Amino acid sequence: MTSPTTSAAPVAGARLGNGELRRMVARVLVDNPGTDYSPREIAKLLGHSSGAIGNALAALVTGGSAEQTCAAPRRYRANAGTAAVAAVAPTPASPVAPAAPRRARKTAPAHTLPSPAPPAGRGVTGPVARPSGQLYHPRALAGMADVDVLARMRASEMPVLLYGPPGTGKTALIEAAYPDLLTVQGDADTTVADFVGEYIQTPDGRYEFVHGPLVRAMREGRVLFVDDATLIPPSVLAVVYPAMDGRKEIVIKANSGEVITAVSGFFVVAGHNPGVHGAILSDALSSRFGFQIHVSSDFELATQLGVPANAIRVARNLATCHTKGQIGWAPQLRELLAFKKIANTLGIATAAANLVGTAPEDDRAIVAGVVKSVFGTDYQPLALGTRIT
Known part of the structure; x- marks a missing residue:
């Protein structure tokens, strides 16, 4: 592989505006046409976690703005639509507030009003729009539309695992059923920091702990989607388990033992590709997902x-x-x-x-x-x- 070039290099660890990381990832791909990249390789170039880069790459592929060239290990390259994303002007980031001294080890579970509990079933009869704008066509499951079944599982707090070959529509179904989801893209390089967050350096040289998607989902009452969960090392994935059981809380050891408690609406759903090399559905993982759905091509x-x-x-x-x-x-x-x-x-x-x-x-x-x-x-x-x- 030739030495990569990119004009997207940020200030190390700086907080980004909406869509800015996706634009930066697209810029790397556009600047190096024909080169396949893993999330980890781009993470080294941009100074962000491989999990965040993986999410950005998955979003680009979903929107037709990049091409996934390999499933295991995941690799990506630019396509005809990547340049348009790379050229989009970024949304300015919100100013970083000064870090307040930590006086207690336990934090309030949320600083905003929790999302209302999802309906037990919407009676869907036609296509459902995904966040990308693409339409998902519901399929029959348990006598009703699959998106309605998933909504009911969330209302009853029954974690869902979708499994089947890549490309069968697992992610599409999850996005259609849960428009408020946050995603962790799993692979062998996924770390605990990709779930709970990590310290970053602000433009003025300070270090601040930025919470990850698991914490955000718990605080905001949203859905956490762990894609390719069975590729994640079990010791890393275990960070989610306390949030899924009766405790509904996690302890962030890296942030002075901060305790995060889930609010109403928080829910976990995962995807598993049995045929992918290295994907192992352990008993510990399987037992935590009481509702498991096989997804095949229609x-x-x-x-x-x-x-x-x-x-x-x-x-x-x-x-x-x-x-x-x-x-x-x-x-x-x-x-x-x-x-x-x-x-x-x-x-x-x-x-x-x-x-x-x-x-x-x-x-x-x-x-x-x-x-x-x-x-x-x-x-x-x-x-x-x-x-x-």
Whole structure:
């Protein structure tokens, strides 16, 4: 990898305005086109935690402003929409208030009014808008819309775990059900600080403890979404457990033993990709999520969304191969929607070749064979040709 360049370097540890970290991450990707980055690599460049960088990268991908090139370990690169985000003028940050002397080890649980308890079910019958503006199409679960089921679980304080292959819509469902969520993007590098916060240096040289998403969710009565929870080291993930049980409080040892107590509305939901290398659902983790939902691709929805029928047929055939253990990967809804976009932009042949190239190398021969049987053409992964003169 060549030495990265970026014009987004901030004052070390400075508090950022709304959307500023996302803009800075996009700037790194734009300044180094064609280079794949992990959250940790960008964190070293910008001086922020890898968890915060991971959240920003996930938001860019969700909004179509970056491309995830690898799931484990997570790596990202710029796409055609990244430059627009990088160029957006940042929202000025709120001034940092002077740190008050700590007189007690226990803090008030919140400084703002808690969010009202969510309704037990909204009776959703149509698409639901996600924070990105994209629409989520609810699916049936327990005799009602899945978003209504998740709302009821929150009202009854029953933590939810969604599991299934990457790209099946777990994050989309969670965002649609809980518009007030805060996210921790899990990976092997996630630390306790990514949950509870850490000390940062302010522009005037002081150090101030800035609370993380777990603390904010507890104080504000919001939902904490732990994505890829089973990739996080168990010793790190254990910081969330006291907030989920009857205590509903945590102790931040790094901040002089500060005690945070959850207010009404606080809730924890997690995502798990069983097929990803290193993802282990421990008994300790599983036991804390009493409501567990398997999420698979909805091929009927893919049809309704305009995905070509032959692409859906390929996905169904490969899903059967996956079920029989003949293959370790099969295209999910995410890949099918990408197929549709590429086909509309560059044609079916290019979309089919890209689908073959998307498959892991170990499964590519079987994927290529199924694509050939459906399309009648032997497609090879996309590759650059000779120079255009």
